[in-house]
Amino acid sequence: MTSRRNFLGFSSVSAMIAAAAASSTNAQPAAGAEQSKSTNAQNYNPVRTPNGWTLPHTEKDGIKEFHLIAEEIEHEFAPGSTAKCWGYNGTTPGPTIEAVEGDRVRILVTNALKEHTTVHWHGLILPSGMDGVGGLSQPQIAPGETFAYEFDLKQHGTHMYHPHADEMTQMALGMMGMFIIHPKEPEPIDRDYCLLTHNWAMHPGTFRPDPSVMIDFDLWSFNSKVFPAIEPIVARTGERVRIRIGNLSMWNHPIHLHGASFNVTGSDGGRWPQTAWRSESTEIVGVGQTRDIEFTATPGDWAFHCHMSHHTMNAMGHDIPNPTGVNMRGLEGKIRDHLPGFIAMGEHGMAEHQQHIDAGHHPGPINTLPMMSGSGPYGPIEMGGMFTLVKVRDDISPQDFRDPGWYQPPVNTIAKRISGNPNYGKPPRKPSTYE
Ligand SMILES: [Cu+2]
Numbered sequence: 278m279t280s281r282r283n284f285l286g287f288s289s290v291s292a293m294i295a296a297a298a299a300s301s302t303n304a305q306p307a308a309g310a311e312q313s314k315s316t317n318a319q320n321y322n323p324v325r326t327p328n329g330w331t332l333p334h335t336e337k338d339g340i341k342e343f344h345l346i347a348e349e350i351e352h353e354f355a356p357g358s359t360a361k362c363w364g365y366n367g368t369t370p371g372p373t374i375e376a377v378e379g380d381r382v383r384i385l386v387t388n389a390l391k392e393h394t395t396v397h398w399h400g401l402i403l404p405s406g407m408d409g410v411g412g413l414s415q416p417q418i419a420p421g422e423t424f425a426y427e428f429d430l431k432q433h434g435t436h437m438y439h440p441h442a443d444e445m446t447q448m449a450l451g452m453m454g455m456f457i458i459h460p461k462e463p464e465p466i467d468r469d470y471c472l473l474t475h476n477w478a479m480h481p482g483t484f485r486p487d488p489s490v491m492i493d494f495d496l497w498s499f500n501s502k503v504f505p506a507i508e509p510i511v512a513r514t515g516e517r518v519r520i521r522i523g524n525l526s527m528w529n530h531p532i533h534l535h536g537a538s539f540n541v542t543g544s545d546g547g548r549w550p551q552t553a554w555r556s557e558s559t560e561i562v563g564v565g566q567t568r569d570i571e572f573t574a575t576p577g578d579w580a581f582h583c584h585m586s587h588h589t590m591n592a593m594g595h596d597i598p599n600p601t602g603v604n605m606r607g608l609e610g611k612i613r614d615h616l617p618g619f620i621a622m623g624e625h626g627m628a629e630h631q632q633h634i635d636a637g638h639h640p641g642p643i644n645t646l647p648m649m650s651g652s653g654p655y656g657p658i659e660m661g662g663m664f665t666l667v668k669v670r671d672d673i674s675p676q677d678f679r680d681p682g683w684y685q686p687p688v689n690t691i692a693k694r695i696s697g698n699p700n701y702g703k704p705p706r707k708p709s710t711y712e
Contacts, residue, residue: 321459321464322466324455324457325468325471326373326455326470327508327510327665328499329370330372331372332345332372340382341380342384344385344387345366345372346387346388347365347389347396347440348363348366348389349361349390350362350364350368350451352364352368354502355503355504360477360484360485362450362451363447363452364451364501365452369501370453370454370455370473370500370501371438371452372454373454373455374438375457376457376459377433377458377460378430378432378433379430381428382427382428382429382430383425383426385426386424386425386426388418388420392420392443393443394418394440394443395415395417395424395440396409396426396438397409398428399436399439399525399545400436400545400567401428401430401456402432403429403431407427408441409426409441411440411442412442417442432458432546433460433547433548434458434543434567435521435522436458436545437454438453438454439452439454446488449488449490450485450488455523457521466571467513467517467675468510468512468516468517470518470520470521471523472499472500473523474497474498474525474526474532475497475498475501476494476496476528477495478490478495481495481641481642482643482644492527492528495592496591496646497526497661497663498662499665503661504582504589504660504661504664505651505660507664508678509666509668510581511668511669512574512673513671514670514671515573517571517573518574519542519570520570521567522569524563525565526564528564529561529562529563530583530588531559531561532561532562532568532570532583532584533581533583534579534667535667537558537579537667538557539558539571540555540556540571541554541555541557542570543568545566557570576669576671578667578668578683579666579667579668579669581664582660582665583662583664588663590649591646591647591648591649591661592648601625603623627648631647631659632657635657647661651664670684
């Protein structure tokens with residue numbers, strides 16, 4: 278098995294990587310503006326799934342009927358990296374299922390895979406036989422078959438769905454989705470977003486996620502997209518924003534929002550009583566958990582990301598010789614004789630990686646994203662993976678989810694250079710104990 282650790286020696290880290298991803302956070306079309314156009318007749322404000330979509334349903338005899346189809350799909354993580362993944366109804370994550378507490382739902386599941394599957398409704402209170410554990414609570418859904426699940430929604434909150442059949446493989450390849458149940462009474466939320474976190478062993482130069490990997494992943498995603506292809510979270514100043522975060526990956530994710538002290542207000546246990554809310558700037562969303570955060574939007578472009586710093590990188594090498602502080606200039610030419618395209622990098626840190634990539638200095642493995650990418654109004658952002666932006670403006674209309682471009686800070690509210698002299702000023706340093 279070629280793992281992320283042993284695939285890349287230092288030289289290939291230096292010589293990374295393929296075609297630069299799109300430089301805009303709006304690389305995906307702002308599809309789904311239609312998702313949230315109107316407040317539903319059922320008195321809830323529909324959730325918006327950035328880069329994703331909501332599954333339509335029909336009404337039959339008072340039952341809301343949905344139809345999922347499990348199938349292999351072609352998926353793009355960001356321009357420059359596509360893969361054969363598995364998902365539902367053409368996408369990973371599968372479409373968001375949305376309903377209201379008290380509804381009776383019937384969910385048809387057609388299996389277009391070449392192995393059996395099931396769907397487990399993660400966090401839902403339902404009859405044992407509807408719980409979707411293949412072999413335990415039901416027979417497997419064989420290739421070509423369609424099963425019907427039917428149950429009452431007895432709760433509200435942020436839930437998920439995923440297979441409970443060969444789940445290591447099926448989830449590793451992208452089979453998962455969110456299941457949002459609104460309470461009967463409307464909530465004071467202006468914009469309601471949902472993000473599902475995941476990880477992918479997309480080894481450099483390959484076209485299928487490797488399900489055998491347990492910890493060393495190459496791509497870290499919100500809704501199966503990586504920065505800079507993740508749509509921004511858009512809001513108008515003063516609006517109450519909720520972001521529902523689910524985790525069906527193999528790692529816990531400390532999700533961090535800049536510029537706000539948010540409240541953690543809910544989970545798959547629904548919207549918590551206010552006395553249970555916590556004020557945080559980072560909230561760990563553990564594997565198998567969901568967490569809702571809410572905040573009042575303040576103007577700016579605010580980073581929103583997992584705080585595991587490797588989770589905001591794309592494909593990279595681990596277990597490499599540490600280049601920090603190593604002067605390789607005399608060696609560069611000699612190494613290049615053996616490894617064409619080698620560029621000595623990392624002596625002073627890895628920030629120069631994106632400059633080399635953006636300048637097109639060296640092609641890397643095919644179908645492989647640069648470790649860091651994305652550009653803002655002041656230069657490279659040097660991020661990847663689970664990173665996107667919360668973009669808040671004063672003049673966004675309620676149903677407008679389009680990327681408003683870059684924030685223009687008011688005069689005298691932006692950090693600025695006051696000296697280019699490295700000996701400027703007298704910064705205090707801690708006195709040595711031994712002097
Ligand atoms: Cu993370």
